Amino acid sequence: MADLASRITKPSDAPAEDAVAPAPAATEGQGNGTEEPADDGVNKGLVETTYDVEVKLSDLQADQDSPLYSGVSSFEELGLPKSINDGLLAMNFKKPSKIQERALPLMISDPPTNMIAQSQSGTGKTAAFVLTVLSRVDLTKPTQPQALLLAPSRELARQIQGVIQTIGQFCDNLIVEAAIPGSISRETGVQASVVAGTPGTVMDLIRRRQFDVSQLKALVIDEADNMLDQQGMGDQCVRVKGMLPKTIQTLLFSATFPDKVMNFARKYAPNANEIKLRHTELTVKGISQMYMDCPDESKKYDILCKLYGLMTIGSSVIFVKTRDSASEIQRRMEADGHKVSALHGAHEGQNRDALLDDFRSGRSKVLITTNVLARGIDVSSVSMVINYDIPMKGFGDKEPDMETYLHRIGRTGRFGRVGVSISFVYDHKSYEALSKIADHYGLDLVQLRPDDWDATETKVQEVIKSSRARPDYAPNALDK
Numbered sequence: 001m002a003d004l005a006s007r008i009t010k011p012s013d014a015p016a017e018d019a020v021a022p023a024p025a026a027t028e029g030q031g032n033g034t035e036e037p038a039d040d041g042v043n044k045g046l047v048e049t050t051y052d053v054e055v056k057l058s059d060l061q062a063d064q065d066s067p068l069y070s071g072v073s074s075f076e077e078l079g080l081p082k083s084i085n086d087g088l089l090a091m092n093f094k095k096p097s098k099i100q101e102r103a104l105p106l107m108i109s110d111p112p113t114n115m116i117a118q119s120q121s122g123t124g125k126t127a128a129f130v131l132t133v134l135s136r137v138d139l140t141k142p143t144q145p146q147a148l149l150l151a152p153s154r155e156l157a158r159q160i161q162g163v164i165q166t167i168g169q170f171c172d173n174l175i176v177e178a179a180i181p182g183s184i185s186r187e188t189g190v191q192a193s194v195v196a197g198t199p200g201t202v203m204d205l206i207r208r209r210q211f212d213v214s215q216l217k218a219l220v221i222d223e224a225d226n227m228l229d230q231q232g233m234g235d236q237c238v239r240v241k242g243m244l245p246k247t248i249q250t251l252l253f254s255a256t257f258p259d260k261v262m263n264f265a266r267k268y269a270p271n272a273n274e275i276k277l278r279h280t281e282l283t284v285k286g287i288s289q290m291y292m293d294c295p296d297e298s299k300k301y302d303i304l305c306k307l308y309g310l311m312t313i314g315s316s317v318i319f320v321k322t323r324d325s326a327s328e329i330q331r332r333m334e335a336d337g338h339k340v341s342a343l344h345g346a347h348e349g350q351n352r353d354a355l356l357d358d359f360r361s362g363r364s365k366v367l368i369t370t371n372v373l374a375r376g377i378d379v380s381s382v383s384m385v386i387n388y389d390i391p392m393k394g395f396g397d398k399e400p401d402m403e404t405y406l407h408r409i410g411r412t413g414r415f416g417r418v419g420v421s422i423s424f425v426y427d428h429k430s431y432e433a434l435s436k437i438a439d440h441y442g443l444d445l446v447q448l449r450p451d452d453w454d455a456t457e458t459k460v461q462e463v464i465k466s467s468r469a470r471p472d473y474a475p476n477a478l479d480k
């Protein structure tokens with residue numbers, strides 16, 4: 001068994017840095033009733049101290065080693081139309097990140113070329129593909145669908161819709177619709193130039209002839225490794241693509257592209273330009289990765305409750321394995337006087353939307369969820385992620401889900417912010433799973449001990465206190 005203990009850092013050298021993660025497959029939240037699809041995330045390495053050192057975004061974007069680095073001084077230099085640049089300015093996006101600077105020129109040039117692009121969590125992949133889509137839309141045909149963006153969950157599809165609307169706020173006549181369960185009227189069908197949806201719903205709309213795909217010019221698959229995975233929504237994505245014009249420009253994006261899906265991705269998006277990360281580049285430096293050594297499973301809940309005060313300094317996401325345990329932990333925590341909410345695939349769609357909107361706005365600060373929210377969700381105030389259950393994959397939970405770990409912890413530490421992840425281990429199996437994740441990504445995980453609560457609080461607080469919102473950061477498009 002890999003030795004987690006050998007990777008423990010002392011309190012004084014605690015701050016962690018990079019992260020990585022692969023991801024499991026998510027469905028549209030219509031999972032099989034208990035366990036929901038996983039996804040990834042990773043971080044690694046410990047940096048010297050500096051939890052409380054405030055690094056400005058402008059400094060990060062000038063650091064060539066940062067994924068936020070930009071060699072150009074503004075978006076204007078990338079040749080985007082003024083209406084789009086105005087939208088970026090309104091969002092306070094001053095300079096592109098590395099993925100935006102590298103991918104955009106390749107994607108917006110003619111003739112259109114396919115793209116397979118990888119970049120760490122929270123580094124601005126959404127804007128990269130949204131800008132491409134907006135540059136291709138003919139606004140004189142506002143109700144003619146011209147671009148389709150697919151995502152693994154209704155929450156992510158809605159978030160992408162919001163980003164398109166925000167960046168495109170000065171594009172006259174731009175109409176963006178979400179194609180998620182219950183969103184498109186049967187009478188009218190799709191009446192938009194840009195559609196962001198989940199594959200099952202999109203497939204149904206096309207089959208029922210409520211979605212005219214004949215003029216589509218661009219297809220974006222976000223979280224593409226997860227979406228194309230045969231155990232996830234690969235089949236649906238293949239069917240959807242089979243119904244689209246053959247000449248469509250296909251853009252695949254994710255923070256993780258495990259080798260096993262790369263071959264398929266290359267078939268799905270033939271002759272694509274590729275931007276890939278090396279293994280060592282997958283981690284996000286701002287995320288301090290820790291683990292909690294729980295004496296046994298029954299103590300996990302008590303330890304979670306003890307962490308509640310730290311969770312509410314900012315906002316927190318608690319990831320658990322099943323819908324049932326999400327609901328059960330919510331019930332117990334509420335009975336114990338804590339304010340928490342739980343969101344998972346068993347909830348009805350509008351309820352899910354309201355729960356996430358509350359979390360985005362800060363009306364709720366602690367969200368218990370499953371892998372359905374592990375990927376893509378961007379809430380800038382999240383300063384802590386808890387892996388109450390270590391993400392596992394395969395039948396019988398035999399192997400850790402490297403990708404899901406990376407994506408889960410990537411819900412914090414977004415675009416230069418800092419955050420903490422705490423993974424709970426309590427027995428040989430969970431300890432070994434986390435050890436494998438640490439070995440895979442070369443992580444130095446900081447150990448937290450439930451019997452030394454002062455040290456735990458100090459280590460966590462050091463990070464979270466410096467994660468406060470700073471004015472040089474652009475707000476998330478949907479955060480209120």
Ligand SMILES: Nc1ncnc2c1ncn2[C@@H]1O[C@H](COP(=O)(O)OP(=O)(O)OP(=O)(O)O)[C@@H](O)[C@H]1O
Nearest residue numbers: 093095121122123124125126255376378415474476
């Ligand atoms: N150029 C920019 N300048 C400032 N902020 C930006 C810029 N680009 C993106 N952001 C912000 O960074 C945050 C993360 O972006 P985004 O959600 O696109 O990350 P991502 O790479 O898609 O992450 P994930 O892999 O987790 O889906 C968002 O809040 C977004 O508004």
